[in-house]
Amino acid sequence: MTGPRNEEEHEELRRERRALTIGAVQALILTCAAFAIPATGLLTGLAALAGIALLGVLQIAVHFRWFLHLDLRRSHRHDLQLVLFTVLIVTLMVGGSIWILFDLHDRMM
Amino acid sequence: MSLLGILGWSDIIFVKAWQNPSISEAIAAGAGGAAVLGALGAAVLVTWLGAWRTLWTGWLTSLDHKKIGIMYIVLALVMIARALIEAVLMRVQQAAAVGDPGFLSADHYNQLFTTHGTIMIFFMAMPFLTGVINYVMPLQIGSRDMSFPMMNAVSLWLTVGGAILMMASLIFGSFSTGGWSAYPPYTGASFSPGVGVDYWIWAVTLASVGSTLTGINIAVTIYKRRAPGMTLFHMPLFCWTALAVSILMIFAMSPLTVATAMLALDRYAEFKFFTNGDGGNMMIYANLFWLFGHPEVYILILPAFGVYSEVFTTFSGKTLYGYRSLVLATMCIAVLSFTVWLHHFFTMGQSAEINAAFGIATMLIGIPTGVKVYDWLLTMVRGRIVASTALIFSSVFLVTFVVGGVTGIILANPDVDYQVHNSLFLVAHFHNMLIPGLLFGMIAAVQVWFPKAFGFRLDERWGRISALLWTAGFYLAFMPLYAMGLGGAMRRMRSWADPDWWPWLLAAEIGAFLLLGGLATLLMQFWVSVRNRRALAVPGGDPWDGRTLEWGTSSPPPEYNFAVVPQVDSRDAFTAVKAAGRAYSAPETYEDIEMPKATMVPLAIGLLAAACGFGLTWHIWWLALLAFIGIWGAVILRSFQRETSRVIPAAEVARQHEAWLEMVRGLPQTPRRAGLTPANSGRAEQGEPA
Numbered sequence: 001m002t003g004p005r006n007e008e009e010h011e012e013l014r015r016e017r018r019a020l021t022i023g024a025v026q027a028l029i030l031t032c033a034a035f036a037i038p039a040t041g042l043l044t045g046l047a048a049l050a051g052i053a054l055l056g057v058l059q060i061a062v063h064f065r066w067f068l069h070l071d072l073r074r075s076h077r078h079d080l081q082l083v084l085f086t087v088l089i090v091t092l093m094v095g096g097s098i099w100i101l102f103d104l105h106d107r108m109m
Numbered sequence: 110m111s112l113l114g115i116l117g118w119s120d121i122i123f124v125k126a127w128q129n130p131s132i133s134e135a136i137a138a139g140a141g142g143a144a145v146l147g148a149l150g151a152a153v154l155v156t157w158l159g160a161w162r163t164l165w166t167g168w169l170t171s172l173d174h175k176k177i178g179i180m181y182i183v184l185a186l187v188m189i190a191r192a193l194i195e196a197v198l199m200r201v202q203q204a205a206a207v208g209d210p211g212f213l214s215a216d217h218y219n220q221l222f223t224t225h226g227t228i229m230i231f232f233m234a235m236p237f238l239t240g241v242i243n244y245v246m247p248l249q250i251g252s253r254d255m256s257f258p259m260m261n262a263v264s265l266w267l268t269v270g271g272a273i274l275m276m277a278s279l280i281f282g283s284f285s286t287g288g289w290s291a292y293p294p295y296t297g298a299s300f301s302p303g304v305g306v307d308y309w310i311w312a313v314t315l316a317s318v319g320s321t322l323t324g325i326n327i328a329v330t331i332y333k334r335r336a337p338g339m340t341l342f343h344m345p346l347f348c349w350t351a352l353a354v355s356i357l358m359i360f361a362m363s364p365l366t367v368a369t370a371m372l373a374l375d376r377y378a379e380f381k382f383f384t385n386g387d388g389g390n391m392m393i394y395a396n397l398f399w400l401f402g403h404p405e406v407y408i409l410i411l412p413a414f415g416v417y418s419e420v421f422t423t424f425s426g427k428t429l430y431g432y433r434s435l436v437l438a439t440m441c442i443a444v445l446s447f448t449v450w451l452h453h454f455f456t457m458g459q460s461a462e463i464n465a466a467f468g469i470a471t472m473l474i475g476i477p478t479g480v481k482v483y484d485w486l487l488t489m490v491r492g493r494i495v496a497s498t499a500l501i502f503s504s505v506f507l508v509t510f511v512v513g514g515v516t517g518i519i520l521a522n523p524d525v526d527y528q529v530h531n532s533l534f535l536v537a538h539f540h541n542m543l544i545p546g547l548l549f550g551m552i553a554a555v556q557v558w559f560p561k562a563f564g565f566r567l568d569e570r571w572g573r574i575s576a577l578l579w580t581a582g583f584y585l586a587f588m589p590l591y592a593m594g595l596g597g598a599m600r601r602m603r604s605w606a607d608p609d610w611w612p613w614l615l616a617a618e619i620g621a622f623l624l625l626g627g628l629a630t631l632l633m634q635f636w637v638s639v640r641n642r643r644a645l646a647v648p649g650g651d652p653w654d655g656r657t658l659e660w661g662t663s664s665p666p667p668e669y670n671f672a673v674v675p676q677v678d679s680r681d682a683f684t685a686v687k688a689a690g691r692a693y694s695a696p697e698t699y700e701d702i703e704m705p706k707a708t709m710v711p712l713a714i715g716l717l718a719a720a721c722g723f724g725l726t727w728h729i730w731w732l733a734l735l736a737f738i739g740i741w742g743a744v745i746l747r748s749f750q751r752e753t754s755r756v757i758p759a760a761e762v763a764r765q766h767e768a769w770l771e772m773v774r775g776l777p778q779t780p781r782r783a784g785l786t787p788a789n790s791g792r793a794e795q796g797e798p799a
Contacts, residue, residue: 039551078332089360097396100451101458104392 030059058085114315114728115304115667120282132296133214133704137151141280147488148276154303162322170707170711172258173668174247177265177564181240182555184269185233186632191276192228194575195221200586204614206604218603219286220305224275226289227309230405231316232272234543237551238412241349245558246327248659248666249345251336251675251682256329258705259747261605264326266500271315274726275717275747278308281727285309288601290398293383298376300786302346302546304726306376313721314369317362317401320408320463324358326707336658338677342436342437344678348753349436350415354408354444356742358701360447361404362519364603368397377430394675403450407442409543413550414481418551421485423653424500425492426781428681437711438477438484445474454627464523471521482507495784498572501558505580506545506553513541516591537587544583552579559638560791561650564664571786579627589613649791653784656681661692663769664791669702669757672766693773699759699766706755712748715741 034055037043043051064070078102126138155161168176202213213221230378247255255261278284285305287296296306322429331352336346344352372394375378381387383394422429429435451459451467472527485507494500516538519525529535552575560566590598593613600606605614636643649662661683662671673696679685686692724733776792782788 019122066613085356086360088444089447093360093364093400096448096450100396100459100463101390101392103463104457107458107460 001054019066019069023062025044026066027059030062031054112729112731113144113714114703114724115312116727116729117262120630121523125783128149132212135219136213137217137668141754144276144279145561146157149756163396166707167273169712170709172262172705172707172711172787174243174258174497174616175666176259176313177261177563177671178240178242179242181236181265181268182241183612184265184272185240185551186231188228188236188562189628189673192225192233193625195225195228197618197621197625199225200618202603203605204407204611204618207603207608207611207614208606211604212544213603214328215603216286218282219601220284222601223285223288223291223305223309224278227285227313228275229543230289230409231313232268232275234314234409234547234551235320236268238354238409238547239268239320240556241416241551241554242327242412242646243323243744244562245659246348247330247334248561248662248670249657250331250334250339251671251677251692252330252335253669253674253702254705255326256333257326259708259711259753262708262711263317263325263714266322266711267315267319267322267718269314269449269716270717270722270752271319272720272724273716274308274315277723278305278721280688282308290402291480293372293394294373294385294389296372297384299384299429306372307726309368309553310373311725314366314373314581316674316720316724317365317369317571320358321362321366324355324362327355331355336674336677339375343677343680343682345415346435346439347412347415350411350418351438353439354507355413356402356443357408357411357446361408363401364397365401368394368401371397372470374536386631392457395457396450399450399453402453406542408444410546411439411442413506416550416554416557417506418488419657420499420503420557421488422681423557423655424495424503425489426495426654427488427492428656428684429484430490431480432680432721434480435484438480441477442474445470445477449709451476452521452523452526453672455523458485461523468523468526472518475514475518482511490677493781495653495781496554497785498569498576499553500568501573502553502556502579503574505548505552505576506549508582509541509545509549511584513538516619523732528798529594531600533590533595533598533600536600537594539589540583544579549579557653557661560645560647561659561664563642564648564650565642566647566789567654568634568638568641570647571637575627575630578623580629582620582621582623582625586624589620605680605692644787646789647789649773649793650781650792651683652789653779653794654793658682660790663687667705669762669764672699672762673698680689687793690795693770695767695770699763702757702762703754704757706753708747708753710743713743717743723771 006014034052037051037055064083066077070076070083072080119128122138122141126134126507155164168180171177182584193200198213199218202211205211206213213731230502240511243255243261247253275284282304284425285291285301285308286294287301287309289308291306294300296309317490331344335341341349352553371380371382375382375384375389383391385390401732418435448470449467451463452471455464455468520529520535520538556567556572590613593610596610598610647664650662651660653660654659658671658675658677659666661675675682675686683692717739721740722728723735724736728758776790777788778792778794779789780794
């Protein structure tokens with residue numbers, strides 16, 4: 001192994017570790033915030049649910065960004081497309097199921 | 110608790126037939142006997158040929174995607190033989206049972222339509238299309254293997270494990286009587302207390318887990334293993350359909366696995382997910398099942414669309430018409446297939462606006478499908494057509510599939526569906542989609558790629574006879590069902606009182622026999638071709654003047670597919686190479702090639718999974734537990750294995766490749782019109798680019 005190659009690898013490792021640390025800290029903050037909402041009684045009722053849902057979505061975004069290395073750069077375009085496609089399909093499946101089953105439920109009342 | 114769980118002597122089919130002799134039981138015992146004799150016969154044949162070592166090292170433990178693909182197709186052919194015979198038996202019963210109970214007991218008849226559907230979907234169609242994708246796709250994108258060769262073999266053997274359970278149900282106990290969709294509450298423990306539904310659950314679970322893994326494998330391979338220069342829009346259309354199928358497999362198989370797992374919990378652990386009382390709701394099952402079931406329809410049909418695209422372009426000697434529109438249509442179908450599942454239960458109680466929304470979504474799918482039909486027709490226009498068996502099957506598909514599509518649009522209207530749902534009209538419709546839209550495509554695929562896999566063409570005469578029988582059989586067997594369905598005949602009926610239906614039933618029976626003849630002549634075609642393999646040999650590897658990368662390598666291709674991974678600059682990559690006169694030119698350098706070593710772990714996993722399923726079915730808990738531990742033990746042991754690949758040195762690759770190139774350069778060039786004659790050397794004439 002020559003010197004520069006080693007250095008390059010070292011740099012790569014350092015960047016990787018930095019990304020993972022940033023991600024872990026952000027994920028931790030978001031998790032704590034989600035627990036804090038009911039614990040402190042800062043928000044109540046629907047507002048609390050909406051707040052926790054929002055924090056959940058942010059958590060997903062943080063995971064994608066720092067742990068799955070997903071961003072808007074061209075080289076990662078495929079990965080992003082796959083994630084968006086997944087979101088679309090899951091939305092269709094879950095949303096459709098909720099629509100159908102709640103409708104059936106209402107009609108049984 | 111006995112050592113064999115609830116399995117007793119009288120559960121064995123031969124004992125049962127001895128104790129209660131009847132024609133129905135005798136037929137069941139005959140089927141069990143055929144299964145035993147078939148397995149013994151295969152073992153004797155392998156011993157007689159002295160082929161156990163070859164079978165073990167070259168096939169059963171192989172991680173080569175081509176071998177795995179072929180084994181998938183062999184499994185599909187074995188299973189179609191059983192399921193087709195069952196179909197014939199049902200039609201014979203129906204034609205004999207007008208105003209009469211017929212010769213099959215009600216329970217036996219119900220098992221027949223359940224196993225027929227389950228096998229045709231999970232153990233014929235799925236293995237067939239997975240096998241074709243496995244064989245062809247990596248070659249078409251210029252890859253040496255799938256991304257995860259070991260997982261590929263695990264998928265195969267899990268599917269085989271499920272098939273073993275299906276076959277075991279012929280001998281031990283009886284199968285489910287709940288239809289292939291196994292709707293609770295009928296399939297719950299209170300209405301179906303026997304082992305039948307448990308067989309269904311575990312067989313389908315193994316197959317669906319295998320398919321999920323395959324889906325992941327195909328998608329990753331297409332995204333990560335394409336040859337340099339092969340952008341997504343340079344891929345052959347078959348690879349696009351494989352990509353769409355893999356996406357559908359990943360997303361659609363999981364609801365099925367969830368549904369079967371929940372049904373298992375209901376039956377084994379007294380959960381109440383789908384029971385009538387205690388807060389259970391069977392509509393959750395119907396919803397989950399068809400969340401899988403509808404995309405499944407497109408899993409079945411899209412690979413055949415890919416095959417037809419390759420057939421029409423290759424045998425018309427023209428580039429595919431409207432490639433981009435075909436890609437777009439394929440992806441539209443992939444997405445739309447997730448928006449229509451409710452049309453399988455229009456009549457189950459939801460509001461009219463929901464039915465309307467899903468009805469409209471269903472009709473929308475007709476648009477991209479129509480685009481495809483026109484693109485295929487226009488591909489043939491002014492083409493230099495070679496009327497091979499594959500093209501005959503494809504042309505029959507075009508006409509027949511449109512008929513099925515139109516009846517689909519009719520059924521998409523909820524008002525009409527209320528009239529004909531659960532009738533033979535529906536049965537005719539989906540057979541009308543799946544026989545031309547899946548089976549004919551897979552048969553065409555075998556005709557096209559068989560010479561690639563084995564180095565000789567299939568006999569054209571028997572191929573045409575087979576195509577004729579399949580076509581005539583299809584129309585005769587299923588067109589009467591449209592008429593009967595409109596007349597009010599329900600599906601899954603053992604007998605009818607109305608003598609007016611007898612002529613229709615007789616026609617359907619004759620049709621079923623013709624379809625069986627279609628399968629027999631197809632097998633005859635294989636036999637005759639093997640006998641005449643010298644006359645049919647195509648050593649050059651390019652018998653059809655092929656347009657895509659797989660035709661530029663030897664037949665059969667080496668384990669590593671390509672001596673040097675090709676550089677791709679356009680669609681129809683091999684046609685471009687031939688047009689530029691660069692075909693069969695030696696590369697400048699060779700490199701060492703790393704390939705996965707054979708391993709018995711996937712085979713062990715599949716067999717242990719079958720044992721686990723058998724144990725669970727018969728409540729033989731020790732067997733189930735040991736097998737389950739064995740599966741994960743095998744996985745863990747495998748992770749300690751460091752030497753999982755071997756290197757083929759560059760010199761060896763060079764030696765093989767140069768020898769092959771030398772041989773091909775010495776072959777005469779075959780003109781297009783001689784493609785179906787013994788003059789076909791497998792080296793196509795390098796004419797003007799089309």
